[in-house]
Amino acid sequence: MLSNALTDREGARWAPTDAEIGRFRYLAESTRKLFLDTVFRYGRGHCGPCLSEIEILISLYFAELRIDERDPKSPDRDRFILSKGHGALGLYCVFAQRGLIETKELATFEALGARLQGHVDSIHLPWVELTTGSLGQGLSVALGMAIGARRLGKDIRAYCVLGDGETQEGNVWEAAMAAAKFKADNLLAIVDWNGLQGGITMEVMPSLEPFAAKWQAFGWHVIDIPGHDIGALLAAYHEARMVRGKPTVIIARTVKGKGVSYMENQVEWHGGTVTPALYDQAMSEIEPRLAQLESYR
Numbered sequence: 001m002l003s004n005a006l007t008d009r010e011g012a013r014w015a016p017t018d019a020e021i022g023r024f025r026y027l028a029e030s031t032r033k034l035f036l037d038t039v040f041r042y043g044r045g046h047c048g049p050c051l052s053e054i055e056i057l058i059s060l061y062f063a064e065l066r067i068d069e070r071d072p073k074s075p076d077r078d079r080f081i082l083s084k085g086h087g088a089l090g091l092y093c094v095f096a097q098r099g100l101i102e103t104k105e106l107a108t109f110e111a112l113g114a115r116l117q118g119h120v121d122s123i124h125l126p127w128v129e130l131t132t133g134s135l136g137q138g139l140s141v142a143l144g145m146a147i148g149a150r151r152l153g154k155d156i157r158a159y160c161v162l163g164d165g166e167t168q169e170g171n172v173w174e175a176a177m178a179a180a181k182f183k184a185d186n187l188l189a190i191v192d193w194n195g196l197q198g199g200i201t202m203e204v205m206p207s208l209e210p211f212a213a214k215w216q217a218f219g220w221h222v223i224d225i226p227g228h229d230i231g232a233l234l235a236a237y238h239e240a241r242m243v244r245g246k247p248t249v250i251i252a253r254t255v256k257g258k259g260v261s262y263m264e265n266q267v268e269w270h271g272g273t274v275t276p277a278l279y280d281q282a283m284s285e286i287e288p289r290l291a292q293l294e295s296y297r
Contacts, residue, residue, distance in 0.1 A: 014238045016063065016231065022296030024230045027097055028058045029290050032259045034093045036286065038106045040279040044118065045109070048256040048269045049163060050090030052194040052227070056161060056252055057094040059233040065159065069099060072126035078156055079145040081130045083138025084163035084192060085119035092116050100127050136169025138162065139189055143179045146187040146247075157186045157241070165197030168205045173218070179247040180219025187247040188240045189220075192227065194256035196267045215249045227252025261285060 016024070031054050039045040060080065061067075068074040082091050089109060096103040101116075108114035115124040119133030130141050142160035149156035166172065179187055193211075195201050202209060212222045221243045225232040233252070240248035256270075257263025260282045263272070274282070 014234070016234055019296060020063075021230055022293060024055075024058055024062060026290070026293040026296045027062060028054050028228075028230070029259070029286060029293060031058060031090075031093050031097055033283070033286050033290065034096065034103070034106070035090060036260070036274065036279065036282050038089060038093065038109060040274045040276075042107065042109055043273060045089040046086045046118075046270060047260075047263055047272050047274070048196065048266070049084060049087050049192070049194070050093075051258045051260065051263065052254040052256050053084070053087050053090050053161065053192050054094075054258065055228045055230055055233060056190055056192060056254075057091060058097075059230055059237070060159060061094050061098050063234055064237045066157075072100070076154060076156065079129050079142065079149075079158045081132065081138040081142045081145075081158070081160045082120050082128075083130075083132050083142075083160050084135065084166055085132030085138075087161070087163075087192075088116070088118055088120045091120060095127055101125075135163065135166040136171040139172050139175040139179075142189070143175050143182075143184055143187055143247075146179075146184045147182055150184075150186060157188065159188050159190065161190045161192060163197065164191055164193040164195065164201050164208075165204065167191060167208065167211075176215065176218045176220065176247075183245045184247045185244050188237070189247065189249040191249060191251050192254055193251055194254040194258075196256045196265065196270070198270070199267060212251055215251075219246055221246050221248040222251065223248065224251045225253065227254035228258055259286060259289075 035050055065078045065080055067077050095101045109116045110118045120128045122128040122131045132138050138160045142158040146158040197204060212224050215222045223236045223239060225236050236250045255264050257266060263269040
């Protein structure tokens, strides 16, 4: 049975209550803890880009995407592509929170023959729509899914999360042009704009700016929001569903390494090893926030 928490396509209630926002914030913080637990125990994972995407993924999987928990390939499901495929472990932790995989499977992350690889793998994990990691590929495929759904007369939306550095790829802008041409209003792109890649994004490629104006010039509806604000994300998803005749992009302004002070806005924490001392420091920051949100559990 297709379900999500807050929306339907007939205009019924979508706005979250304060209690629902609190629960999503609790889920985001508990996902951060689960992610750090996994990285610490098994020594692998892209810390910065996973922590910046957490609120985006929690709001999608707990409030926006229509999926069938019993059938990952339900033909009427919404499609989600994590084009920034190195954000894999963050997505797996959200899957575990949502009950789509067992939490104990996180122990197999990047193990030989495991389903949970360092970049998302659609061959072995049915909840993944596209194997990604070679950046710039996801938006084109999401567009194809959106167009295909419309031609079949299906009420399906396609979602694609991209990294900001990824938008330096030419394929992204080819897909952007085509999406506007085909008036793909059932396509939503979300750019996780955390400002860092192998360096500072705007130093690597200064001509990305003016970023919002570029998408507008390509014929997209643009929503520019703080990317860790659950309420702003949910309002943006609702706004995107109301747009007709053009695709929508959300520019989600995030913080690389969000929630762990020594990782925040530090390019060296694109990856990195979490030592026992660093793990304890991270938990000293995350656990008090979880305690404050405990009533929303």
